[in-house]
Amino acid sequence: MSHEAFPLDTDASNSVNASAKKARTTTILRLLQYSALRLLALFFTVAVGVYVTVLIANMGGYVDEIRRSQIREGVTMSVGLDPEFRKLPEETRNSIIEEKVRIAERRYGLDKPFIIRSFTYLKNALTLNLGFSESMSSDSGSRLVKNIILERLPSTLILFGSANLLLFFLSLSLGLSLSRHYGSFWDKVVLAMAPSSASPSWFYGLFLILLFAGLLGWLPFGGMVSAPPPENPIKYGLSLLRHMILPTLAMLISSIFMTIYSWRTFFLIYSSEDYVEMAKAKGLTNKMIERRYILRPTLPNIITNFALMLIVLWTGAIILETVFNWPGIGQLYFKAIGSFDIPVILANTVVYAYLLAITVFLLDFIYALVDPRVRVGEGSHN
Amino acid sequence: MNMLANHLRQIRQYPSAIVGLIIISLSIIVAIAVPIFIPYSEAVRLWRGGEEIWAESPRNAWPIWYNWIRSEKLPETIIFNSSEGDGELTEEALSKDTHEKLFIYKFDYHYNEFPPELILFSKSAFSEKQPHVEMTWYTPDGRELRAGSFSPGHSDSFRFSQDDRLQRRLERATGIDGILAEEALFDDPEQEGLQVLQGTYRLEIATLLFEPDSNIETTFVSYGLVQGLAGTDHQRRDLMIPLLWGTPIAIAFGLFAALGTTIITMGIAAIGVWYGGLLDAIIQRITEINSIIPLLPILIMVGTFYSRSIWLMLGLVIVFSIFGLGIKNYRAIFLQVRELPYIDAAKAYGASDMRIIFRYLVPRILPMIIPQMVTMVPSYVFLEASLAILGLGDPVLPTWGKIIEDANSQGALFNGFYYWILEPAFLLMVIGLGFAMVGFALDRIFNPRLREH
Numbered sequence: 001m002s003h004e005a006f007p008l009d010t011d012a013s014n015s016v017n018a019s020a021k022k023a024r025t026t027t028i029l030r031l032l033q034y035s036a037l038r039l040l041a042l043f044f045t046v047a048v049g050v051y052v053t054v055l056i057a058n059m060g061g062y063v064d065e066i067r068r069s070q071i072r073e074g075v076t077m078s079v080g081l082d083p084e085f086r087k088l089p090e091e092t093r094n095s096i097i098e099e100k101v102r103i104a105e106r107r108y109g110l111d112k113p114f115i116i117r118s119f120t121y122l123k124n125a126l127t128l129n130l131g132f133s134e135s136m137s138s139d140s141g142s143r144l145v146k147n148i149i150l151e152r153l154p155s156t157l158i159l160f161g162s163a164n165l166l167l168f169f170l171s172l173s174l175g176l177s178l179s180r181h182y183g184s185f186w187d188k189v190v191l192a193m194a195p196s197s198a199s200p201s202w203f204y205g206l207f208l209i210l211l212f213a214g215l216l217g218w219l220p221f222g223g224m225v226s227a228p229p230p231e232n233p234i235k236y237g238l239s240l241l242r243h244m245i246l247p248t249l250a251m252l253i254s255s256i257f258m259t260i261y262s263w264r265t266f267f268l269i270y271s272s273e274d275y276v277e278m279a280k281a282k283g284l285t286n287k288m289i290e291r292r293y294i295l296r297p298t299l300p301n302i303i304t305n306f307a308l309m310l311i312v313l314w315t316g317a318i319i320l321e322t323v324f325n326w327p328g329i330g331q332l333y334f335k336a337i338g339s340f341d342i343p344v345i346l347a348n349t350v351v352y353a354y355l356l357a358i359t360v361f362l363l364d365f366i367y368a369l370v371d372p373r374v375r376v377g378e379g380s381h382n
Numbered sequence: 383m384n385m386l387a388n389h390l391r392q393i394r395q396y397p398s399a400i401v402g403l404i405i406i407s408l409s410i411i412v413a414i415a416v417p418i419f420i421p422y423s424e425a426v427r428l429w430r431g432g433e434e435i436w437a438e439s440p441r442n443a444w445p446i447w448y449n450w451i452r453s454e455k456l457p458e459t460i461i462f463n464s465s466e467g468d469g470e471l472t473e474e475a476l477s478k479d480t481h482e483k484l485f486i487y488k489f490d491y492h493y494n495e496f497p498p499e500l501i502l503f504s505k506s507a508f509s510e511k512q513p514h515v516e517m518t519w520y521t522p523d524g525r526e527l528r529a530g531s532f533s534p535g536h537s538d539s540f541r542f543s544q545d546d547r548l549q550r551r552l553e554r555a556t557g558i559d560g561i562l563a564e565e566a567l568f569d570d571p572e573q574e575g576l577q578v579l580q581g582t583y584r585l586e587i588a589t590l591l592f593e594p595d596s597n598i599e600t601t602f603v604s605y606g607l608v609q610g611l612a613g614t615d616h617q618r619r620d621l622m623i624p625l626l627w628g629t630p631i632a633i634a635f636g637l638f639a640a641l642g643t644t645i646i647t648m649g650i651a652a653i654g655v656w657y658g659g660l661l662d663a664i665i666q667r668i669t670e671i672n673s674i675i676p677l678l679p680i681l682i683m684v685g686t687f688y689s690r691s692i693w694l695m696l697g698l699v700i701v702f703s704i705f706g707l708g709i710k711n712y713r714a715i716f717l718q719v720r721e722l723p724y725i726d727a728a729k730a731y732g733a734s735d736m737r738i739i740f741r742y743l744v745p746r747i748l749p750m751i752i753p754q755m756v757t758m759v760p761s762y763v764f765l766e767a768s769l770a771i772l773g774l775g776d777p778v779l780p781t782w783g784k785i786i787e788d789a790n791s792q793g794a795l796f797n798g799f800y801y802w803i804l805e806p807a808f809l810l811m812v813i814g815l816g817f818a819m820v821g822f823a824l825d826r827i828f829n830p831r832l833r834e835h
Binding site: 149 | 804
């Protein structure tokens with residue numbers, strides 16, 4: 001810069017402002033473009049994933065065979081029991097049965113080859129057009145699979161959402177503080193306890209029920225609210241909280257030590273970086289170092305970890321909810337297996353696939369927000 | 383390899399790892415011994431055999447050691463089997479055709495609780511005329527109670543609490559409506575409320591046989607509230623069988639699944655990195671798709687619709703875990719290793735692709751993989767248990783998960799049968815901890831960056 005440039009200073013700052021604004025718009029555009037691309041790729045992934053699920057669910061036509069024989073049995077029964085048909089000769093009756101079976105199979109789309117049907121299934125599943133259940137119904141009496149699942153989803157979300165958030169922030173902050181007190185007593189305790197995460201949450205759930213519900217009688221054995229549900233919303237909330245304690249505790253015990261341990265190790269690696277030493281040398285406070293020099297650069301990893309944890313917990317829901325009799329989609333799944341309700345089982349699988357996909361997408365999106373490489377457009381190819 | 387051995391020697395410095403290793407070796411010994419001493423067919427027969435095999439054991443009995451830790455003693459099972467020569471037997475001919483067999487069963491009862499059931503089983507041989515059985519109950523304080531009479535078929539059982547006449551007599555004798563036969567027979571009338579009268583009881587079973595060739599053998603069972611080292615379940619089965627047989631199954635499932643997935647995943651990641659391009663891209667996309675497919679629900683579907691065989695489940699677990707999240711981690715490491723000079727050297731001397739992958743790439747990351755593999759074993763052991771809890775355990779084999787499933791569905795926690803859940807849970811936890819502790823120690827040995835500053 002030469003000295004003559006001085007009078008133009010205001011102009012220059014204006015242009016800097018303008019270019020900053022421009023940069024921001026391009027950043028947003030790039031972000032949108034990136035998200036759209038990811039969304040597209042992810043949708044494709046979900047489609048393939050669900051299609052594979054449909055293929056597996058059908059076991060190469062195995063389930064269709066079950067349904068065909070069910071239809072045939074039903075038709076034969078109804079024809080056999082009808083006094084009008086009973087008088088007819090054997091052959092006519094058989095041809096009537098065949099005709100009825102054919103109509104019923106056509107109604108369920110079983111006359112088309114499996115490949116075509118599999119795509120119909122895929123389309124229905126992806127559009128969440130989940131059809132009717134075979135034997136289960138929602139509490140409001142609906143037989144629509146969608147209603148059954150939607151009714152159950154909030155209770156799963158409330159339990160697993162709050163437990164997850166608690167676990168995440170607790171382990172993050174404890175891990176960070178342990179990494180600053182490396183080798184202390186609590187550090188050793190966490191290290192020693194880390195193998196306890198080998199057992200899943202339902203396992204600790206059994207012990208907790210035994211102790212707090214069975215022996216001590218302080219907390220309920222399971223369920224979501226006491227029966228009958230309290231009318232007063234405050235009492236309802238308290239009852240809900242009381243029922244949430246044990247399952248949340250089970251989830252915490254089964255993962256907290258391992259999570260703290262891995263965070264602590266992770267932060268330990270990052271806090272030995274040169275730029276952290278530099279910040280220390282500058283005399284910055286501990287809090288500042290933690291926030292600016294440790295947490296900020298590791299944010300993408302933290303978020304990835306959070307999403308992975310969510311995925312693991314989604315799957316764990318099936319058993320934990322069964323053990324705690326929690327009326328969420330996990331328990332619905334369990335009941336659907338018990339009553340052999342194929343549409344509900346399929347629909348649940350699809351919902352799970354979607355939940356996983358949404359988690360992955362949110363992960364990608366937030367990743368894009370916090371990772372400068374993505375924002376600047378360098379690392380957008382994964 | 384030498385380095386590997388050196389590392390393994392360091393394990394001695396970790397006490398937790400030594401405990402873990404002891405647990406693992408013990409469980410492997412048990413896992414090998416159990417199928418030898420209780421063959422598969424025998425285990426399945428005992429487990430699936432139903433009431434006939436277990437008729438003489440009580441339902442839901444605590445393990446015997448429960449008595450050692452409590453002051454009020456629970457009754458053990460008392461069995462008198464006349465065909466095995468238990469008790470006293472006197473025979474007397476009454477006429478040409480008729481003769482009498484008198485069984486006297488004498489036993490000490492020094493427990494604080496009533497037995498849950500009393501049953502007399504009889505096996506008799508006759509062509510037309512059924513024998514007649516008349517039972518008399520002598521209490522320690524010298525009372526004499528008519529305990530019931532019946533005419534048994536060829537194989538019959540007399541349940542004391544289900545005989546109406548005995549019930550009415552006992553109600554009259556004790557003055558308590560609806561009293562259980564088991565309680566009334568052992569009750570001390572001098573004490574307030576229901577209290578066991580301890581002492582020597584005598585049951586005399588007089589049987590009249592009306593044919594010269596006719597014969598009868600009786601078995602009297604006073605069921606206990608404790609039985610065996612493991613207790614029994616709701617179908618009277620000894621829990622020792624599934625506890626023992628669960629060990630080889632849990633170990634095999636965990637080890638095979640962990641080994642299978644890790645090795646195959648590593649191989650695929652190495653091949654993808656080495657060949658790169660389209661192959662690598664395909665592997666990456668498959669991994670992404672696979673991350674959307676929920677494993678447990680798939681297993682549940684296959685289990686519900688198709689087959690619940692444990693080996694099929696194992697295969698599926700491996701197939702779906704191969705393209706798991708591990709592939710991305712291994713890939714990242716292989717990408718770095720690929721650039722190292724010794725790989726170039728290998729290329730220069732003309733090593734084949736496969737040789738480079740399996741002789742140079744894969745061994746390089748083994749130290750990182752081995753701890754992971756060991757740590758993964760418990761999660762698969764628990765996966766098997768989880769499937770069993772969902773009712774999708776192997777239909778034939780007795781496993782730990784099956785015990786927990788039975789216990790859970792029978793409300794064991796609610797009804798206070800804690801042993802039923804605690805025993806398998808304890809074993810699961812011990813095995814899980816064993817592998818986890820070794821895995822953690824190995825991790826700190828093989829990845830020394832985190833050990834000490």
